[in-house]
Amino acid sequence: MHNIIIFDTTLRDGEQSPGASMNTNQKIQIALQLEKLGVDIIEAGFAASSEGDFDAIAQISKELQNTKICSLARAVESDIKKAGDSIAKAKHQRIHTFIATSPIHMKYKLKISSDEVIKRAVAAVSYARTFVEDVEFSLEDAGRSDIGFMKDITDAVLDVGAGTINLPDTVGYRLPFEIYDMVETMAKHIGKRAIISLHNHNDLGLAVANTLAGITAGARQVECTINGLGERAGNAALEELVMAIKVRKDHYDKFDTNINTRHISPTSKLVATITGIQPQPNKAIVGKNAFSHESGIHQDGVLKHKQTYEIMKPKDIGVEENHTIVLGKLSGRAAFRDKVLSMGFDNLSETELKRLFDRFKLLCDMKKTVHDDDIRFIISDERLNKDKLYELKSVQINNCTGGLATATIAIVHDEQTYSDASIGDGAIDAVFKAIDRVTKQTGKLMDYQVQAVGEGKDALAKVVCKVKFGDAAFNVIGHGLNIDTVLASARAYLGALNSYLSMSENSPHDKHEV
Numbered sequence: 001m002h003n004i005i006i007f008d009t010t011l012r013d014g015e016q017s018p019g020a021s022m023n024t025n026q027k028i029q030i031a032l033q034l035e036k037l038g039v040d041i042i043e044a045g046f047a048a049s050s051e052g053d054f055d056a057i058a059q060i061s062k063e064l065q066n067t068k069i070c071s072l073a074r075a076v077e078s079d080i081k082k083a084g085d086s087i088a089k090a091k092h093q094r095i096h097t098f099i100a101t102s103p104i105h106m107k108y109k110l111k112i113s114s115d116e117v118i119k120r121a122v123a124a125v126s127y128a129r130t131f132v133e134d135v136e137f138s139l140e141d142a143g144r145s146d147i148g149f150m151k152d153i154t155d156a157v158l159d160v161g162a163g164t165i166n167l168p169d170t171v172g173y174r175l176p177f178e179i180y181d182m183v184e185t186m187a188k189h190i191g192k193r194a195i196i197s198l199h200n201h202n203d204l205g206l207a208v209a210n211t212l213a214g215i216t217a218g219a220r221q222v223e224c225t226i227n228g229l230g231e232r233a234g235n236a237a238l239e240e241l242v243m244a245i246k247v248r249k250d251h252y253d254k255f256d257t258n259i260n261t262r263h264i265s266p267t268s269k270l271v272a273t274i275t276g277i278q279p280q281p282n283k284a285i286v287g288k289n290a291f292s293h294e295s296g297i298h299q300d301g302v303l304k305h306k307q308t309y310e311i312m313k314p315k316d317i318g319v320e321e322n323h324t325i326v327l328g329k330l331s332g333r334a335a336f337r338d339k340v341l342s343m344g345f346d347n348l349s350e351t352e353l354k355r356l357f358d359r360f361k362l363l364c365d366m367k368k369t370v371h372d373d374d375i376r377f378i379i380s381d382e383r384l385n386k387d388k389l390y391e392l393k394s395v396q397i398n399n400c401t402g403g404l405a406t407a408t409i410a411i412v413h414d415e416q417t418y419s420d421a422s423i424g425d426g427a428i429d430a431v432f433k434a435i436d437r438v439t440k441q442t443g444k445l446m447d448y449q450v451q452a453v454g455e456g457k458d459a460l461a462k463v464v465c466k467v468k469f470g471d472a473a474f475n476v477i478g479h480g481l482n483i484d485t486v487l488a489s490a491r492a493y494l495g496a497l498n499s500y501l502s503m504s505e506n507s508p509h510d511k512h513e514v
């Protein structure tokens, strides 16, 4: 039996998806969930890219117990030092260094000879080995590289201690049979000297198919992301790879992974919530429609015998088939704790539990029935809004004629309450403008989504705001959950602001003069 090493790069390549930047707290939440899911290695970021990335990798390194933490570095001394320093506190460490090996990249991007590329690769791997035992080397754009050159550079980095050779199809150009041939040739050449890894991009929609073909040819590590996030069209989706290996055991009988597939759906939901990027409804495994049968003939078949139209069970990936009604108004804290534990949230502190219980009670006053999904969303809302520099105290709306509205906002900052009011085109616009006035920030709303959690008229509104503050080069995401859409929007906008302030180096917290 071969264990396929699952190398998750949601926090690095996944974060390179347009608009998917995350703050440190959000990255830690995802890393903890990935550990629960059972991934073997988490590529936590690219330490040299920013202080924020370095910090997030360092903090994740302290939090995780079992999962190996990997830090990415170009084949440059200063990058490798940052990568090594960022994972110094991790129990299990890896440095991943890379340089491009395709003619087009060497000629136009690097503008250096292939001999120089080998020299830099050898220097990078040797230096990385002074920090850690476990070094991965990537031949960037291997998919378009010359196989003879790939063998030469591989031999050179293996001689100085690389343990994993990654062969990325960086531009998602290759077809499955070509990846098979490339891996087969490289596997024969490398033999037992190293593990072969694949990192396929999805530009032609073939990332998962290419990765599976590579496993058959000898790859033993696969690089992937939750929901297939990643640069451009994304990377191979972890959930699709893992479920293909599991469902098609007849073909992959010699392969297994350490993934606990029942955590796939919660992990997918967490990543979608944090990044604000929802998988398309018909996305394999984790899309909203992945297990729903619309046609009468299919429904009839499924009712008679599930396997007529279902090749896997929803519960295998952690999807609840019925939304269990949880507790009611009269439920006590002990019952609430049991419920939360039974849903897999086993690492909540007493303070978190108390806050959650208070929110649960408030919800019971507003909603007739509280479902598992409501509880799940309250938990993620609490966790995601942990870094609260500004906290919403109250919102009051006056709707005027002609669509105009006035919002009066009170916000707590440094234990003091500040308030102000603003007029806007509708209640939500007025709320956002009033928040800007109180916090002396200028936010531009880039995206705004409202989703109902659960069913019925009393469903909670989950709002996701993507905002660009001031002249920042990045957007931030905020989340808000409330029975009232305006309040949920206010929380989401303020959440985005708190996230921005926690990420930006020149955070105005200390300069704040409201």
Ligand code: KIV
Pocket (backbone or CB within 6 Å): 013, 098, 138, 140, 141, 166, 168, 169, 170, 171, 199, 201
């Ligand atoms: O796509 C790619 O080639 C990469 C490398 C850094 C591994 O992301």
Ligand code: ZN
Pocket (backbone or CB within 6 Å): 013, 168, 170, 199, 201, 231
């Ligand atoms: Zn990539």
